[in-house]
Amino acid sequence: MADKVLMKGNEAIAEAAIRAGCRHYFGYPITPQTEVAAYMAKRMPKIEGGVFLQAESEISAINMVYGVAGAGFRVMTSSSSPGISLKQEGISYLAGSDLPALIVNVQRGGPGLGGIQPSQSDYFQATRGGGHGDYHLIVLAPASVQEMADLTIKAFDLSDKYRVPAMLLADGTMGQMMEPVELPDSVDTLKVEKPWAVTGTQKKREHNIVNSLYLAPEKLEQTNLERFERYKAIEENEALYEEFMMEDAEYCVVAYGITARVSKNAVIAAREQGIRVGMIRPITLWPFPKKAIADVTDKVKAFISVELSMGQMIEDVKLASSCKKPVYLCSRVGGVITTPEQVLETIKKTAGGNE
């Protein structure tokens, strides 16, 4: 029997992580994601082997994650935009050492200290790696409290499967809003052997080394090439998206997370006015659902990228559609959220050819 409960998005992440077998959480307070830490602080000490630790900084938290991930246990940290910037060093090391872990970013407005209201302006940072070096994270973008839970569980599985750190990219709205969520009693999580983990040799094997340093350039090149083979497999197998009213669509809205929720209303309203518009909602931002966009490119007249940034995902839409059709931007930034009216207005302008 699954529990159906009313929960904040941030709490759903925490509870889902625990049900996915995560027993180690390291964090540092920052709005608007502090409920994740608060929930973990309450729950972890009551669970066998549960560890909650408030680190002295985001930098320390991600390095504690690095230690636990190196030992092969499921582990996570969460933060919001400025804190995620601080974690980038550690995230790069996780990627370079091929360690699975979950990083949650409940985005707020930036740059700098920015604000505490919802934003999607960390898209580039999340989908292009974020720290130094050639690497990717598996990036999942929930659009409901239910998905906050479901994609948290999925993120752990994908991260373990490919030895690639995963990021749940939410925003302040997703973190703070309450919705009913169904939580599975037991999660059938992926069980992956981790023979590389540093758990002590027990004098039965050669020593394991968790490391991202390769002084011989050919060796370092080799590790990069091998890692990109895995990235290729992820791109081929793991892209997720939702299509909405796309069957006969002449215009395609592309939106994720909270803006997809807003845009859905606008699409319905536009349909009522006779405009044949649909929506593609990327659920994985990396891998970006390129094929879904490419497949509709010849059928539609234009794309509209709706996002809470000055235009970041729009670049992926242009790349995926090979710039064959115009791509327009509909956005608000700084913590302001697009309204269905604004999206509808953009759809109407696009359909009228005036945009």
Next chain:
Amino acid sequence: MVVFEKPKSLTDAQFHYCPGCTHGIIHRLVAQAIDELGIEGKTVGVAPVGCAVMAYDYFACDMVEAAHGRAPAVATGLKRCMPENVIFTYQGDGDLASIGMAETVHAATRNENITIIFVNNAIYGMTGGQMAPTSLPGQVTQTSPYGRDVKTAGYPVRVSEMLATLEGPEFITRVAVNNVKNVKAAGAAIKKAFENQINGKGFSLVEVVSSCPTNWGKTPVDALKWLEENMLPYYPLGVYKDRSAEEGK
């Protein structure tokens, strides 16, 4: 009869350290302690960024290479998920006392049950001899070419004294490896720092005053003389905190 042999907790890899560098001695002391306590199979070491960056190739136990200064945080993660294992970090002065100061202080104040070997040679070695947080007043380095001017560069940090002011840590001591007597004492301190962890006593840090002939621009023998005349007066050897001993346990 074997009178001298390489500790089993060291691999056969050849050290990359410069002639006269004391890292070799300290590695040996750490490996010897691990051997004597019979903990090789459950020990996980954390290497720093600095001269000892490749310590992961030298210790035969499982090893993690941490980001610069972050070893105490990585060790915290390892210890929290594997409380039965023995976790140590091996760090230099730039790693531990400059970029990683926050991680060091907070691991100490949490009394994190880990062992830290802190090698203080008053200079950044790996990058070619820049001023360290522990470089002495007046000390000439690549980035203090006119000598460390305390008016602009501040004073060297006495890590052991500072950490001993905290309520948290179990054991803080400063040793040196400049002569046979001190090497023996250093070995005993390192072993005690591991025993404390095994006995669940908590954070134990051994600061090892050591030499860097290459970047000090001295012969190995002159470097040890410089250490005795300059470092030891500023960094006096001794036990700065030993809670169990103080509490008579």
